[in-house]
Amino acid sequence: MTDEQKYLFDLQGFLLVEDVLTHDECDMAIEKIQERMRPMEKTPDGYDANGTWHSAGKLLEAGQPFINLIDHPKLVSVLENIISPKLRMEGAYSFVRSKGCPQFEMHGGYRGGNVNFRYYVHGNNIHTGLTVISFALQDVDDEAGGFACIPGSHKSNFSVPADSRKRLFDMNGGLVRNIPSPKGSAVIFTECLAHGANVWQQDEPRYGLFYKYNDRSAIYHRQDIRLPAQAAFDQMTDNQKCFFNTAWEAFGNTESGRNDVPEYGLKD
Numbered sequence: 001m002t003d004e005q006k007y008l009f010d011l012q013g014f015l016l017v018e019d020v021l022t023h024d025e026c027d028m029a030i031e032k033i034q035e036r037m038r039p040m041e042k043t044p045d046g047y048d049a050n051g052t053w054h055s056a057g058k059l060l061e062a063g064q065p066f067i068n069l070i071d072h073p074k075l076v077s078v079l080e081n082i083i084s085p086k087l088r089m090e091g092a093y094s095f096v097r098s099k100g101c102p103q104f105e106m107h108g109g110y111r112g113g114n115v116n117f118r119y120y121v122h123g124n125n126i127h128t129g130l131t132v133i134s135f136a137l138q139d140v141d142d143e144a145g146g147f148a149c150i151p152g153s154h155k156s157n158f159s160v161p162a163d164s165r166k167r168l169f170d171m172n173g174g175l176v177r178n179i180p181s182p183k184g185s186a187v188i189f190t191e192c193l194a195h196g197a198n199v200w201q202q203d204e205p206r207y208g209l210f211y212k213y214n215d216r217s218a219i220y221h222r223q224d225i226r227l228p229a230q231a232a233f234d235q236m237t238d239n240q241k242c243f244f245n246t247a248w249e250a251f252g253n254t255e256s257g258r259n260d261v262p263e264y265g266l267k268d
């Protein structure tokens with residue numbers, strides 16, 4: 001993580017990293033998402049999706065480029081600095097949102113939250129918990145309506161009030177900002193940041209791709225039902241497999257005293 005990245009992440013609560021995927025990899029990812037996407041009845045906020053939201057799972061089983069992104073060096077070098085030197089992946093998913101879809105209302109924690117929702121700087125180091133990478137598989141300009149956030153809100157003392165999640169978008173003064181991102185880039189953001197997504201404005205749907213990370217000793221989402229299938233593990237390196245280990249830090253068994261040996265996906 002460079003000093004500039006550290007400055008920008010601390011200032012904004014998010015960071016844009018360019019040139020993570022090639023254009024060919026983006027196109028390949030979209031193709032595989034298209035094969036797997038299924039309509040959602042309701043949006044995550046409970047609105048009728050009316051055909052404007054789809055989701056796709058089992059992406060890691062689909063192989064590349066999804067597998068390589070688990071521990072992409074440009075991203076891991078940031079995550080290791082802001083979360084922990086040993087990382088766990090909470091999950092990978094895609095939301096496909098079409099023109100005119102309902103907003104993804106503002107949500108997120110605040111800096112004084114629990115182990116998953118924390119943000120502080122001690123010495124020269126950033127400490128946060130649950131962190132998301134949003135990959136841009138298409139060019140997204142600031143009129144398109146993709147990822148949106150309130151920059152700097154990760155240092156707020158209060159989380160977004162339930163009644164304000166939608167209203168914040170409409171407040172004057174540019175409180176909520178759409179974050180443009182070129183094809184192949186990735187936005188890393190802490191879940192402490194107030195974030196969501198604006199109404200999608202373009203004819204081509206937005207193929208969102210999201211990876212969530214945590215400290216290897218911490219857990220947010222229920223883990224057992226989110227373990228990748230063996231077909232996904234079969235395509236991973238040992239380092240990538242470790243991202244799916246059970247959450248713990250020390251005093252493991254003799255083969256893995258510090259939770260740095262793969263636990264799942266091993267061949268008999």
Ligand SMILES: O=C(O)CCC(=O)C(=O)O
Nearest residue numbers: 146147195196197208210
């Ligand atoms: O669509 C986006 O960019 C936001 C996604 C998001 O907030 C989430 O998946 O929790």
